[in-house]
Amino acid sequence: MALEHAILVSLLEKPGSGYELARRFERSIGYFWTATHQQIYRVLRRMEGDGMLDVREVAQRGRPDKKEYSVAAPGRAVLTAWLHEPVEPESLRHELAVKIRGAAFDDPSALISEVERHREAHGDRLRRYLTGERRDFTGPDAPRPLDAGQELQHVVLRGGIAFERMTIAWLDDVLATLHRLRAARSGGRD
Amino acid sequence: MALEHAILVSLLEKPGSGYELARRFERSIGYFWTATHQQIYRVLRRMEGDGMLDVREVAQRGRPDKKEYSVAAPGRAVLTAWLHEPVEPESLRHELAVKIRGAAFDDPSALISEVERHREAHGDRLRRYLTGERRDFTGPDAPRPLDAGQELQHVVLRGGIAFERMTIAWLDDVLATLHRLRAARSGGRD
DNA sequence: TCTTTCTATGCAACTTGTTGCATAGGCAAG
DNA sequence: CTTGCCTATGCAACAAGTTGCATAGAAAGA
Known part of the structure; x- marks a missing residue:
């Protein structure tokens, strides 16, 4: 599941909410991976449940509150393990x-x-x-x-x-x- | 569902069995679309049920029998309709x-x-x-x-x-x- | 005031794709 | 005669991704 890993990388680069991640997936992360906000929210919840992520409720002025996710130690371990195992060279889908x-x-x-x-x-x-x-x-x-x-x-x-x-x-x-x-x-x- | 369309194109180029299609998806069609045999067999059965394809049982010497699929008129109509509607420019997944x-x-x-x-x-x-x-x-x-x-x-x-x-x-x-x-x-x- | 836009999160239903396993005939090598 | 490989098809369970819809606060403009 590469979306999980893409999320870990993005949150290590900078913690953020599901909404912010969704926008990053339309920009920088989107150079090489895409995801819709529904997919991101669902995976974030699962990852939080698995203890890979920490959440913090952040109150904002002039906007709805958000949940800011950051990578917990087990999440970092999951990423490191994945970095050390081979992935298959991918083919085009066009x-x-x-x-x-x-x-x-x-x-x-x-x-x-x-x-x-x-x-x-x-x-x-x-x-x-x-x-x-x-x-x-x-x-x-x-x-x-x-x-x-x-x-x-x-x-x-x-x-x-x-x-x-x-x-x-x-x-x-x-x-x-x-x-x-x-x-x-x-x-x-x- | 692009696999369906890729199958229609491949069968119009040359009729063949699910097994043969699976091998084409590792070769020529595989330049731009991939699929496993399970996925191909399942979609073939669905397309046949929808009347897009004709099947012919072919007995073979020295090999198991096969089902040779070819494109029926409704399948060709589906492909033509798809060719005339726009698809989204795709992004990389790497x-x-x-x-x-x-x-x-x-x-x-x-x-x-x-x-x-x-x-x-x-x-x-x-x-x-x-x-x-x-x-x-x-x-x-x-x-x-x-x-x-x-x-x-x-x-x-x-x-x-x-x-x-x-x-x-x-x-x-x-x-x-x-x-x-x-x-x-x-x-x-x- | 009403509509639209942006931020922010989520459910439910569905489609698509993957993984593991099972079956079965025939062939070739050992 | 057994093991492994190739052709050939398939089921079942699961994972991943899409689509449509819903909610809700706040800002901006008409």
């Missing part, structure tokens, strides 16, 4: 690729606008990542020198950036292919 | 990245062998993909010119290749970072 192969049984050019939409979304994500990189790691306001934790966060972010760049280049390849197929079909020549 | 960020709370250099193992696995996968590409698309035995279906299969494979290359380059970046952190820690200087 719905759009299923569609592209499926397009052979439909009109391939009907996919063009869908692929363009994905290209836009990945372009947006890349811009967000690059902004975050400048803010936290390479810009003038970034701490220097970076500590080990920041170096590791940076190399993970570089992975997210590389993934988005690769995906954008591939989607351009896909678009060129779809346009070529459309031209071949309408032009008559192969 | 356990190893969780570990890398978690390493800040443990000994980062303990991760080196794990990352090297992943690098090897991705290198193997890249070699398999490149072999398949030569065999089916770019080598002297490949059909020429390629038809639309083959062009689309090729562009999806190029995506798999690009993903593996990107991942390998990133893992090299990760390894360099881990080595740098180890040197900084043991050398005393930052």
